Amino acid sequence: EALEALQIELQPVNKQASREHARLKLRMWQRRQRHLQQRSALIQGIRGFWAKAFVNHPQMSALISKPDESMLRHMTNLKVEEHKFPRECRKILLFFGKNSYFQNEVVTKEYVLGLDGYRASHSSPIQWYPRYRQEAYRRRHDNSSLNFFNWFSDHSFAGSSRIAEIIIEDLWPNPLPY
Incomplete structure (x- = not known):
């Protein structure tokens, strides 16, 4: 009692x-x-800042191919949003200037946060320009080609949650070391 x-x-x-x-x-x-x-x-105001941070990150660099690096040079901003409703999730937003690869100004990928870490739930489709669409398709279906834009498009991508963790918990909060 x-x-x-x-x-x-x-x-x-x-x-x-x-x-x-x-x-x-x-x-x-x-x-x-x-x-x-x-x-x-x-x-x-710093041209290529995020591309440099991604390429110089020791774990991300293995994922970024030369074509990815060229595309990432057009990245103008990175943002991570936290949402609590209807479930706890993180949304990664990559902002891009005009480029010859795709039309999107913003591409997003969402992760639900669970007890076992981050789980991909949704990503915006990349709207490739016709002259690059075939190359993007080839690279996406080449299983030996581990690359950044495959990670972005494919929810079943091996190591996807680790990449999200690096961006959300390392690159986004403190990009300066890279």
Whole structure:
């Protein structure tokens, strides 16, 4: 009975702690957003910044082929969004300037966050220009060709969750070392 009474007394304390934690997370998220927006504005002025960060990352570099690197040079921004509803997920957004490979200004890939890590759930289709469509198709169906844009298009891509983890937890929060 004493243990049960103590547990009952503990419930409002736990609820209060949860509310305070949620408020603190929101405040920190708001402060962080201001800095991330400023960082994004600065990075957009540095030509090829994200391509260089991806290529110089020790684990991502193995995934990026020469054609991928050429495409990534047109990447102007990277953004990671966190969504809590209807389920916890992360959305990776890659922004591109005009290029001769595809029409998309933004390509996205979403990952649901579970107990076992990130699981790909959706990605925007890449709208290849006709002169590159056949090459993209060939590269996508060549199983020996491990490359960045295959990862983007294919949810069953081996190592997909690890790539998401690198982008979400390493490249996005702190790209400067690369």
